[in-house]
Amino acid sequence: KAGVTQTPRYLIKTRGQQVTLSCSPISGHRSVSWYQQTPGQGLQFLFEYFSETQRNKGNFPGRFSGRQFSNSRSEMNVSTLELGDSALYLCASSLELAGGASYEQYFGPGTRLTVT
Amino acid sequence: GENVEQHPSTLSVQEGDSAVIKCTYSDSASNYFPWYKQELGKGPQLIIDIRSNVGEKKDQRIAVTLNKTAKHFSLHITETQPEDSAVYFCAASILGGGADGLTFGKGTHLIIQP
Numbered sequence: 001k002a003g004v005t006q007t008p009r010y011l012i013k014t015r016g017q018q019v020t021l022s023c024s025p026i027s028g029h030r031s032v033s034w035y036q037q038t039p040g041q042g043l044q045f046l047f048e049y050f051s052e053t054q055r056n057k058g059n060f061p062g063r064f065s066g067r068q069f070s071n072s073r074s075e076m077n078v079s080t081l082e083l084g085d086s087a088l089y090l091c092a093s094s095l096e097l098a099g100g101a102s103y104e105q106y107f108g109p110g111t112r113l114t115v116t
Numbered sequence: 117g118e119n120v121e122q123h124p125s126t127l128s129v130q131e132g133d134s135a136v137i138k139c140t141y142s143d144s145a146s147n148y149f150p151w152y153k154q155e156l157g158k159g160p161q162l163i164i165d166i167r168s169n170v171g172e173k174k175d176q177r178i179a180v181t182l183n184k185t186a187k188h189f190s191l192h193i194t195e196t197q198p199e200d201s202a203v204y205f206c207a208a209s210i211l212g213g214g215a216d217g218l219t220f221g222k223g224t225h226l227i228i229q230p
Binding site: 042056058107 | 148150152157158159160161162165167205207211216217218219220221222223
């Protein structure tokens, strides 16, 4: 079974621009989460989508947004990029269990975003 | 919200020795505790996890222990090998990572000395 895939793998943008990152979950996984990884703050939860709906959101400004499509693929968008947005953006998918809980999360390789 | 502390930040052990990484969490409602291994240029890889109704879980050379009363859990790697060198992250969540997001520790850089 193929793992989580993310595109593009590397991206360089200029301050003020916007960017869209894409994630394809493991086949059959309907929950997709996004995380930001930086040397200073570590791994931080951005948001999670299930059935095209955002269920949970971390403590990030409104410039960070996302969406999920009917095939469970997800995109995240960052508008008005700042230097501090330079990070590795990771997508993870998981299988939803009965009752709403889900457990194992499997990560993709990430998209390395550099803002200059 | 949940806060996860991880120690040590760097751990150097001789090949063949054991390595132990410890984490504490703050939210007593957390009930799912995974461990991830991240190699350079790759995403985190789930290596083992434990749920709150279990005190210990083993998978070959890797084991995780959980003390809910003290709110801490640990990763144990025995007979370490060069390929164990990586950054290891602990995490915690209430409903499981997909439903409410994982809160991660800051990571431990494990170095296996030949």
